[in-house]
Amino acid sequence: MNQSSKSSYSRIAESARFRLLMSQKKRFIMPMSLFFLVFYFVLPIMTSYSAVLNQSAFGPITWAWVFAFAQFIMTWILCSLYTRKARAFDAIAEQIKAEAGAAKEVQR
Secondary structure: OOHHHHHHHHHHHHOHHHHHHHHHHHHHHHHHHHHHHHHHHHHHHHHHHOOHHHOEEEOOEEHHHHHHHHHHHHHHHHHHHHHHHHHHHHHHHHHHHHHHHHHHHHHO
């Protein structure tokens, strides 16, 4: 990385809009990731150390199967939520790129 691109990156990384983008992404991604991991690992933990999920939910279908199916639904919902939120992140990123391009033109 040459000196000018390093200073361009440093200027972008120090900008208020970039810090806002990183803050918003962290506030969204961290809780979603934590929820996903907890929801994902509850099934093997509950089936290994408890008989709760082995009880019948609907005829021969146990709660373990219902929970496993819910994981697929949860994955689709989280993907949809992230896709929607990513549009806002992308808009901010485009603003950052436009500001960086404008600043680069001023320096020339």
